[in-house]
Amino acid sequence: MKGIITSFLVIVLMFSTQSCGDKTTTEPETSTDNFDRGALLTDMADNVIIPGYTAYATELGDLNESAQNFADSPTTDALNQLREDFLDAYIVWQRVSMFEIGKAEEVSLRNKTNIFPADVSQIMDNIETAGYNLDLPSTIDEQGFPAIEYLIYGTGQSEIDVTLYFLNNPNASDYLKVLTARLHDLALEVLNDWQLSYRETFISNDGSSATSSLNKLVNDYLFYYEKFLRAGKIGIPAGIFSGSPLPNTVEGFYSEGNSKLLFLEGLKASKGFFLGTSNYTDEVGESIQSYLDYLDQEGNDLSGKILAQFDVIESSAVGLENNFAGQIESDNIKMLETYDELQKNVILLKVDMLQALNIKVDFVDADGD
């Protein structure tokens, strides 16, 4: 009797153990399709990335020059030239922001270039004490475009006020020169690395492992799309992550009226990445789009859906005020609508596209702590 009960218990235990689940997990297998990833990487490097950085470095050369001119002898004419070059460079930055790979990743280019809102009180401290180390991670919101923007728009009501501010503050002139020179140097460092060596490294790493160029590039693209295009430019100021809207966190806060322009450039660049096109060459080669189409045996037309959604986002965004801070205050619902459209493409890109390409997400949503 005892023996029978024991064996019964053993059976029960066996069943319960089994029902606790099959605990092995299977790693997704690496891609086995025959698409020429090397050709795609070559076309991305030559048609999109390198021309993008070339144009960016050129614009920063102009910005740096007009900043040095203005800082050395502040006049309203020089300020206007500086502001013009600032906006040109800021626009072109939007086209390369997503390529945080290779040297750009190594130097944390995006962190040193466009973290907003700028920390104004710390910037004023830096100007006053002239003692700062812009290589410290805690200083990322004291440099780059947002800090320059504050200096050349936010230090006075009118052009004359800003010019007077610089005339009376040689330390501010020095800080401005440091900031524009630093951006220029960083851009040249990244561009040179692409031209001298990284292009080859990038193209030859054409496998499908987690560390292959395409897997990394696509992850970098998604990370940019989610964190910077969707959250940074729209979601955070619209209050998605905070409960109440934060209009003073928009991009282009001090120059007023440029946040939509900068967003639309970022959006256009995101679509361009997908299509493998840029503003700088007419070449269209292999792209994420052509890769998806190659894989699309069942006629799902995922690439068509993604492109259509990019167009929906754009038509939602063009209706917004030029200055997002104003839009948030007058009618934040419109910002939320644009956010929702952006979010729909997150699902298409991050779930459907990655699944089709057999690429695993290599970043997690920040814990928020």
Added chain:
Amino acid sequence: MIKYTNIKSIALLTVATALTLGSCGDDEPDVNVPVTYEFLRNGESTVSFSGQTTRILMAEEFAAAMTDFDKSATDLQEMFANEDATGGDVNPFSNEELNAETKSIRSKVAASTDLFNTNTVEASTIKTQMDQWIAAQVSEVFPNENELAEAGKAGQIADGTSTRYVSAKGLEYNQAVAKSLIGALMTDQILNNYLSTAVLDEATNIEDNNVSTVVEDKTYTNMEHKWDEAYGYLFGNSTSAASPLTDLGADNFLNKYLSRVEDDADFAGIAQDIYDAFKEGRAAIVSEAYDTRDKQADIIKEKISDVIGIRAVYYLQQGKIALEAEDFGGAFHDLSEGFGFIYSLRFTRDAGSSNSKFSGEEVASFISQLEEGNGFWDVTPATLDAISESIAAKFDFTVAQAAE
């Protein structure tokens, strides 16, 4: 053959009956479980846990102050202990209601009846360890606010667009302290103190509860209140005390990490299970069904222990991924949180026994592996995997399930 089958059937029945009855006892009264965590006596609520809410709020302010570079070691220690070095009254909080309190965080660290009543040596070691992390934050990390961290040198390190401030070993002391409190304060008080039969049934609690003798000037019996105090360490900062699952993540301590585990598809439903067990156990006290009460307490002990174990493994694995990608800032942040959750393992409970799932020695061994040499700068993925496996082996989840 026939005879054999009969015997087997009888055996099956006997076992089945024994199992069914054994779990609830023979003469347990029926328990009417309410829809939400609301209990009344003569039309008045009997639920109260303001002391727990107070300590959660103190811990919130204290944890935030750990990265306020204007604070002195004395400021932080006073927030932790709510008294000065000689035991005098202090007002360290910005919230005046907290200053008016005589309660403190430190007095309830490693202070449960079951684990530390006769183990004050270890309790004292744990409190002193926390004191040391707090002091080290000010003496080692604060002076290097504007230095880049490197192996063997405290300072700041980038984690995405965030800046982390780490010790010479890469540890964020503020994370070590905050995540250790989840174990040493909340988990220990819930699992090893308020849900302990030694506390629930203390003195005349059962007799009093059986005849509804309430605590003087209160609406609740002592036993009801003890149970509610356990509940308060998990849900004390929720908007709705009765229905706290609607705003899970209401504090930065146990509640938040229950929310994180709930969000993992492998463990979805755990928050409801814990809430239901709290509700049924409390209703059982009202009905004087003490076996049911203890059965629910065991469910809570098991599942809250799971939360600690899952998060410890999760952060070790996330840290490993970041280390392999050479993202040291991201890795150190994950490992710092993991470090605190590992420290918290000491306060888990092997449900049905009187012990934690982890001895002090086991936890100390994990910690020393993480701190060896230059700490997080040196630790290898193999070590992180080995610790993860050792932890998961004590639970019903796998490393893979906890990792994502």
